[in-house]
Amino acid sequence: MRIAQLSDIHVNDGRYEQALIDTAVDEVNADAPDLVVIAGDLTANGYREEFESARERLDRLRCPEVVYVPGNHDAMSVGYLHFEDLFGPRAHRRVIDVADTGRVQVVCVDSSKPDIDDGEVGRELYGWIADGFSGEAELRVFVMHHHLVAIPATGRDRNQVWDAGDLLELLRSLRVDIVLGGHRHVPHVWPIGAMFLVHSGTASTRRVRGYAHPSYNMVTVTADLLEVEMRVPGAERELLARFARPVGLAGQWRPVEAARPMRGMGL
Numbered sequence: 001m002r003i004a005q006l007s008d009i010h011v012n013d014g015r016y017e018q019a020l021i022d023t024a025v026d027e028v029n030a031d032a033p034d035l036v037v038i039a040g041d042l043t044a045n046g047y048r049e050e051f052e053s054a055r056e057r058l059d060r061l062r063c064p065e066v067v068y069v070p071g072n073h074d075a076m077s078v079g080y081l082h083f084e085d086l087f088g089p090r091a092h093r094r095v096i097d098v099a100d101t102g103r104v105q106v107v108c109v110d111s112s113k114p115d116i117d118d119g120e121v122g123r124e125l126y127g128w129i130a131d132g133f134s135g136e137a138e139l140r141v142f143v144m145h146h147h148l149v150a151i152p153a154t155g156r157d158r159n160q161v162w163d164a165g166d167l168l169e170l171l172r173s174l175r176v177d178i179v180l181g182g183h184r185h186v187p188h189v190w191p192i193g194a195m196f197l198v199h200s201g202t203a204s205t206r207r208v209r210g211y212a213h214p215s216y217n218m219v220t221v222t223a224d225l226l227e228v229e230m231r232v233p234g235a236e237r238e239l240l241a242r243f244a245r246p247v248g249l250a251g252q253w254r255p256v257e258a259a260r261p262m263r264g265m266g267l
């Protein structure tokens, strides 16, 4: 199964470049993934015309399965109302049947709060999340904008979701395989036991410092491997992480190639 993961599009930001998102969409269309995840911060300020422009750019995606969650920028003031009008419910779940994989459960939540950068999912959603991951599945995918664990090379962390501990425990107990998010504009993969926290960079802005570039992720899951490729729209592609799947219930994911250390960290 292939999942294209894009986030932090930030339409109308001073450092937004429409050509980057258009190129990324063209590349994703060419690869025809099974699922496209848009992991929040579609806009700069949560204004309606920004959402309309994001909708226009993303309507070019040809994948039949595209899921969206809002980010903190989309939730400014009551910006989330425009998100709901143009992109649908802020929390949703679905099951998709993927030819070479089988039954895949996808649960998406809104981790944003109006007018603050911090995030929280909230315990009132935990039962609904658990229902979305009940029953048999070959792969369980959880999507939210914010992060559960701090991302290296993004400064001093302030925006881990408030209920990160509870969520990590909940998602682990529900046997979630992959958590997809964005927010810090830097791609990263954290293996947490048998679960992977995969973050995409900013797809279409120059809101990156040091030597990071705008990027999105292509996540590939096979019977043997989980692989995350970072792609700069129209430019380089780089393997971010490759892990071998565990064999049997007691198996541990084994890094084939560990997550790439961020350049500029002196590692």
Ligand SMILES: [Fe+2]
Binding pocket: 008, 010, 041, 071, 073, 183, 184, 185
């Ligand atoms: Fe962002």
Ligand SMILES: [Fe+2]
Binding pocket: 041, 071, 072, 073, 145, 182, 183, 184
């Ligand atoms: Fe964000």
